[in-house]
Amino acid sequence: MAIQSFHGGTALYDGKEITRDLPVKTVLPRGEMVYPLKQLKGEPASPKVAVGDHVLTGQMIAEAVGQDSAAVHASVSGDVVSIEERTLAGGEKMRCIVVSNDGRYDEIVYPESRHISGLTPQTIIKAVRSAGVVESDSFTLRDGVSTADKLETEHPERIDFLIANCMESAPYMTSDYRRILENPMKVIYGLRILMKMFPKARGILAVDERDREIIRTFRSVLKGETGIYIRRLSGRYPQGEEHLLVHTITDRTVEEGKTAADAGCMVFGVDTLVAINQAVIVHEPMITRLITLSGDAFLKPQNYRVRTGMSIKELIERCGGFAVEPELLVYGDTMTGIPVDDRSVPVTKLTTGLIALRKDRFAKIGESACIRCGSCIRVCPESLNPFLLYRDSFKDTPARFKRHHGMRCISCGLCSFVCPAGVPVADAVDKMKERVLFRTETEKEAEIL
């Protein structure tokens, strides 16, 4: 029996059949690697190497500075070519450490593996932090969150649900699906490690009820394990959003301006759980990503295990290139991603996939006037009024925007998805959220000053 607890949402074409039945393929880059120093809201990481230094795979090349900052590691062995500004996928320019790839993949010497029984919360957090584990923030789509910061929550005794987000609501993405089928134990171990940190918590595997293979796999590996439960949820988009998961599974609401932890829950993606396992048990930093290359323009759409720092251009080449040059190349998924103009941008720890579409069917439709049909209101999973929020964003009235609960928006993109007039509602609301956050932070800074 599947449960769905939110209004709205929609079933959408998810493109999963293109890549879900193919195994993950490992691709080793040969070209230059680019590591951005800033991936989160806080200070950029501070480089520990200089131009000319030789680095090894897994070596920390920049260390975190304070909160909301994450360590950077080399994913190949080679020499540091420069520390300079490069363009990233969002179009922004950022200081990066550029490393030439000697192709040898010499690794640092890893310390002996830890055993789960000896773990303490301090060890876990320290290991996660020094491995530079980051995850995407469901609220603003650009910045990430330092997992170690997230784990260092103020009231760990209040956490009673640790939710593994196995839903993979994003269209075209199947990396979580493949990872669970091919390596379910890493996901379970990641969850187990966290359950040691939060002894009161139950482990929940939130799965899409249509993913029978996943449910079967989990059931078979969970035989005899206690404390971890499978919860089957409806596949309606965007059930996999953090706030909706919390509400559906625990019936609790995440209040505006608060986090899931305030509701006693922590939600982690599959890749984060695996990264936690790798960091804590074998001391491996976050240097590989499972990326889904999908859409109808790639020659070999599939999931690929790649190294962070690899350029999109090389990624496309090494994975077989295009069958047909795409009209649209998207970094991320088709609901929340961004278009790629400059293919020299690097793969980062937050990259999830690349979608190449032969035809950009909706570019030609263009934007026209709102007809007040109310579709956006009906579809919003957070029961907001996107029509009003669009107007507040357009007119830049932050007080009204907040009064209309604009800060509760989870950036699922459905309002723009259903709009028959092509009004860019989701984009406008996103930008307004950023403006409101920025204003709040500068106000806070002004107060301190």
Place this chain on the structure above:
Amino acid sequence: MKKGPFIRVPRTTGTIMFLVFLSLLPSAGAGIYHYGLYSAAVMGVSLLTALVSELLWDLVTRKKLTLDDYSWAVTGLVLGLILPPSVPLFFPAAGSACAILAGKMLFGGIGKNILNPAASGKLLLLILFREAMNDFSGGSFDAISPLQQLASGNSVDLLDMVTGNVPANIGTGSAVAILLGAAFLALTGVLDIRIPLFSLVSFVAVLAVFGGGTDIVRYAGQICGGSFLFTAFFMATDYATSPMTGPGRCLYGLLFGAAAAFGRTLGYTEEACIYALLLCNILARPIDMGVNSVR
């Protein structure tokens, strides 16, 4: 930088308007069948004037052409359908031009208008030519509509009212044609059935309160006559002039039905629905604001 989503529902404003246009065709067909080819000329003039008016406005104001959303076609056809069958052709021309220019473009274009464009066109004609607008002669029919007959004490054949075999406006006489089109529109997900449904409920309730009695035939006659069905299903449901939220729409439906029934009891047999609609149009935005402040 363009941002997602990069996939969308394939339905555009133009698609929606086209579906509405299709749903009006049964009524148009019934009109031509009952009242002759002249009705087609009335509808044709209305459509053409709508097209030309919007085109000229866009050109003169140097705006991007808005014709591809086909809303002019819906306004043009609706106006034609709510006119009596033998009005002189300058009626649909004037009404349609007024509908497009004053009823829609002057407000800022589609979505920004407060009044239903076709209704405002008909309002102009009602003010200027009240007698001609209440003369339903056309084809083989005489000038007096079934409701007007009932008002002066004669009886009418309900079956005739259902099939449209009565004097009426071109497209509002045949309940069957209207319901067929409405069913199509509902099944394609365009029509929000709440507005017409709640209108029906309050219409009957208010009629009952004002001495309706228990004669079902009388109620059926009131529902089938005087453009009530057409207005409730095709005009009160216009997106731009009706509330956007579910509760808002239910309230709107209740108000429209009540206002129309009230108008009937006051003696506005044929025009009650248009006046009720225009009144409710004015209330649509306050309803939206009220619902939002409660949410």
